[in-house]
Amino acid sequence: MNLGELADILPHGGALSDDMQISGLSSDTRQLSDGDLFFALAGAKADGAAFAAEAARQGAAAIVARPGAVDTDIGVPVVEVEDPRRALALTAARLYAGQPATMAAVTGTSGKTSVASFTRQIWQTAGLAAAAIGTTGVVAPGREEYGELTTPDPISLHRLLKELAEAGVTHGAMEASSHGLDQRRLDGVRLAAGGFTNLGRDHMDYHPTVEHYHRAKMRLFDTLLPKGAPAVVFADDAWSEATEKAVRDAGLNLFTVGRKGTFLTLKRVEHERHRQRAEVEHEGVIHEIDLPLAGDFQVSNALVAAGLAIATGLAADKALAALEHLKGASGRLELVGTAENGAQCYVDYSHKPEALENVLLAVRPFTTGRVIVVFGCGGDRDRLKRPIMGEIAGRLADVVIVTDDNPRSEDPAAIRAAIMEAVPTATEIGDRREAIRAAIAMLETGDTLVVAGKGHEVGQEIAGRKHHFSDHEEVRQALKEKGA
Numbered sequence: 001m002n003l004g005e006l007a008d009i010l011p012h013g014g015a016l017s018d019d020m021q022i023s024g025l026s027s028d029t030r031q032l033s034d035g036d037l038f039f040a041l042a043g044a045k046a047d048g049a050a051f052a053a054e055a056a057r058q059g060a061a062a063i064v065a066r067p068g069a070v071d072t073d074i075g076v077p078v079v080e081v082e083d084p085r086r087a088l089a090l091t092a093a094r095l096y097a098g099q100p101a102t103m104a105a106v107t108g109t110s111g112k113t114s115v116a117s118f119t120r121q122i123w124q125t126a127g128l129a130a131a132a133i134g135t136t137g138v139v140a141p142g143r144e145e146y147g148e149l150t151t152p153d154p155i156s157l158h159r160l161l162k163e164l165a166e167a168g169v170t171h172g173a174m175e176a177s178s179h180g181l182d183q184r185r186l187d188g189v190r191l192a193a194g195g196f197t198n199l200g201r202d203h204m205d206y207h208p209t210v211e212h213y214h215r216a217k218m219r220l221f222d223t224l225l226p227k228g229a230p231a232v233v234f235a236d237d238a239w240s241e242a243t244e245k246a247v248r249d250a251g252l253n254l255f256t257v258g259r260k261g262t263f264l265t266l267k268r269v270e271h272e273r274h275r276q277r278a279e280v281e282h283e284g285v286i287h288e289i290d291l292p293l294a295g296d297f298q299v300s301n302a303l304v305a306a307g308l309a310i311a312t313g314l315a316a317d318k319a320l321a322a323l324e325h326l327k328g329a330s331g332r333l334e335l336v337g338t339a340e341n342g343a344q345c346y347v348d349y350s351h352k353p354e355a356l357e358n359v360l361l362a363v364r365p366f367t368t369g370r371v372i373v374v375f376g377c378g379g380d381r382d383r384l385k386r387p388i389m390g391e392i393a394g395r396l397a398d399v400v401i402v403t404d405d406n407p408r409s410e411d412p413a414a415i416r417a418a419i420m421e422a423v424p425t426a427t428e429i430g431d432r433r434e435a436i437r438a439a440i441a442m443l444e445t446g447d448t449l450v451v452a453g454k455g456h457e458v459g460q461e462i463a464g465r466k467h468h469f470s471d472h473e474e475v476r477q478a479l480k481e482k483g484a
């Protein structure tokens, strides 16, 4: 591709030659190839502008940077744009042209991975070639890969979307994290619909206030979706009203779902241990749905997913019928094993306050004995959530074992202490394997164990190093030993 084909994204007033060839894109000098266009991005830790000269030395064809950020005499042309991150996303979409025709993105504090997965499953059940992209990686026909980020960086994202489109995928559901939205990672995606689940406390290390966090999420609706596009909003959350207003103000087509929803109205839910029977009204017709998943919140997620599938063209009866075949995303209130005495062990990805609260509330109705929770908090992330999660665990579980999550570069004992401040009666067992073993050893008939915080993860990062670790494996192993 030459620079001329990018003139609308990277205007250079004729100062550069339109014939300049661009072989690839990079925003990281550690991964730059000869002939790449280098985007100098201001980041959380560093400023890419400081690496522009290095990029030039390594053979970058040109540099894209904020006005004045890079010396124009570094030996390669510099194109100045106000928002290099957005320019990168749009350029990536142009260079790696081709995306599944129908792309839906879902945002919210909790439930994104589940909604993206459910939307894919609904499409697949309806016979469509569909993909999901998110925290647990990429799932598409014949493809299942683990991913690093919830919303991939624009270069990887557009390479992936092009591959999916070339493989015949017509429908894609992706997670829009607040980081992803704020950093313009999705700005090049042609979206057909957007979804919103809820808003709670998360990433307060990145966003100065919860309003800032909400605004970052609203970029999906007020900036990324084209006017008139459908937006499916869960109606029963404290932030639903503010979100509905943002959606209407953006000129989108609002579809609300939930008890207060008008598009898909939840009339009644009966909870059983591993399934829930729901009555959902759509355009005056009541649909009885037998949802094969535990947890009240999964009903909300299923409704947002069905809303997205219907709003992008699938018949309502097909979308709602497909809910009866849903499989939960890995590590989302997943029943991993049952002790010989019948006590059940769940692995759940609740690593933030509202999620922990929801999951502990969800298991209570089918627990005749004690609710036992094993959890910790990640290092190098929001510190203020630690006592909040401690309080929630103390209030909603009968037995609390505080352990390590991913301490990363922090002192694990200090993280545990911050949690224990709010739940001094908890047992502290730093080693996560030992903590899971101790919890399983104490299980009695009627008890429910929730191992929270790491869900699908298969590693634990301690002192900056990642070790293999899986809550699934540890629970199974400890159950085997208990049974023996």
Ligand SMILES: CC(=O)N[C@H]1[C@@H](OP(=O)(O)OP(=O)(O)OC[C@H]2O[C@@H](n3ccc(=O)[nH]c3=O)[C@H](O)[C@@H]2O)O[C@H](CO)[C@@H](O)[C@@H]1O[C@H](C)C(=O)N[C@@H](C)C(=O)N[C@H](CCC(=O)O)C(=O)O
Residues within 6 Å of the ligand: 027, 028, 029, 030, 040, 041, 042, 043, 044, 045, 046, 047, 048, 049, 051, 135, 148, 149, 150, 151, 152, 153, 154, 177, 178, 179, 180, 183
């Ligand atoms: C805080 C954050 O979001 N960081 C992301 C961001 O990096 P950054 O721009 O802030 O990086 P930086 O280190 O400050 O460097 C600035 C620039 O200089 C460049 N650089 C830096 C060093 C060098 O030698 N050469 C060089 O060119 C960097 O490539 C970068 O472009 O942009 C990068 C490219 O898109 C991301 O890989 C990186 O994600 C890091 C790894 C990360 O951990 N992100 C997490 C917090 C995240 O994004 N999470 C969300 C939400 C998760 C959820 O709740 O589900 C997600 O979507 O995954």
Ligand SMILES: Nc1ncnc2c1ncn2[C@@H]1O[C@H](COP(=O)(O)OP(=O)(O)OP(=O)(O)O)[C@@H](O)[C@H]1O
Residues within 6 Å of the ligand: 108, 109, 110, 111, 112, 113, 114, 115, 135, 150, 175, 197, 198, 297, 298, 300, 301, 329, 331, 332, 333, 348, 349, 350, 351, 354, 355, 356, 358, 359, 455
């Ligand atoms: N609709 C919901 N409301 C409240 N809590 C939920 C909801 N859906 C899921 N959860 C809780 O949040 C956890 C993570 O769910 P999920 O992975 O679907 O959300 P997410 O938004 O993708 O999270 P993350 O940002 O961590 O990737 C679940 O394990 C469960 O504890």
Ligand SMILES: N[C@H](CCC[C@H](N)C(=O)O)C(=O)O
Residues within 6 Å of the ligand: 150, 351, 377, 378, 379, 381, 405, 406, 453, 454, 457
């Ligand atoms: N995407 C989230 C995942 C957190 C998972 C939890 N296990 C932790 O390490 O805090 C993050 O990177 O903040």
Ligand SMILES: [Mg+2]
Residues within 6 Å of the ligand: 112, 113, 134, 135, 136, 150, 175
């Ligand atoms: Mg997710």
